[in-house]
Amino acid sequence: MVEELKKSSRRAGTTGVRKSRYILEEQIGFVLRQVTQRHVVIFGSLMPSGITPTQFSVVNMLDRLGHCSQNQLGRLVSMDAATVKGVIDRLSAKGITQTEQDQNDARQLLVSLTAEGRVLAAECQKAAIKISDETLAPLTTAERKRLLTLLKKVA
Amino acid sequence: MVEELKKSSRRAGTTGVRKSRYILEEQIGFVLRQVTQRHVVIFGSLMPSGITPTQFSVVNMLDRLGHCSQNQLGRLVSMDAATVKGVIDRLSAKGITQTEQDQNDARQLLVSLTAEGRVLAAECQKAAIKISDETLAPLTTAERKRLLTLLKKVA
């Protein structure tokens, strides 16, 4: 069955034209999903306290900001308002974040880390460095830089 | 608030050491998520019949294989058995795929495209080519090749 695939990958035809065929496994979307999968596995094995990639982004951003409205936070970490709400709910349930109503704007919900959350943020960052490194382990330093540069161009 | 971020990006210290700080937005995981987000938006705008990226992978693979057991199919498109089940259920509900019990192995569920599914697969592939192109639009041909090569190394 896998043989089947390889064979079909080679029947380009003998006309000189070579109409570059479509190969799913070579498409940016497909590879992107695979890379993300590997990264998530590494993340799960190195990040403590069951913190997920999404949760870490929020925690790290809050650690930098101190406090922030929920929507604004979402924009900073590239998350939908609905997604952020779920993340904050779960983090707050774990005692990592806390929320309060903004005094100046009754619509806004101010989010911040708890004392416990700030301690965790520091541990997480240490793990995060290892995680990025492990994810990029197959590449040289120059390649890592090149990959990040290219990815940022298509983000 | 955004200013806050930029400022903090520059307080590396005046000792010559420069302990390369951790910047969330420069991490492979974070950028990967952003790139995927943009790709999914493009995908949604160009793919017909509300076919999702995941569903397309399955449809495209089945179009190549003819038929395949559900688990094997999952392996070929890098999807969990539980995930594939959901995808096939939804595709079958839409009349795009069909399943039958394997005669030789009572455990296996053979999955294949319906006649309708085969027609759709052809349309989808045309769209998929545009989608990959649009996603990589910010890059030159050489850069696209480089990016794919690097991504495949870390997949």
Add this chain to the structure above:
DNA sequence: CGTCATTCATTTGTATACGAACAATACTGG
């Protein structure tokens, strides 16, 4: 000042995504 567009947060619905536990079936070595 009041209306109207905007912003904020929430809720609902759909689709991934995967670990873990399970039952049914197949295979393998003795």
Add this chain to the structure above:
DNA sequence: CCAGTATTGTTCGTATACAAATGAATGACG
């Protein structure tokens, strides 16, 4: 042939992810 192991598909629970609809509050502007 049979006990133990492996494979296949299913189900459940949890966590993203986002569109769309909604209600409350704010801001702009005539």
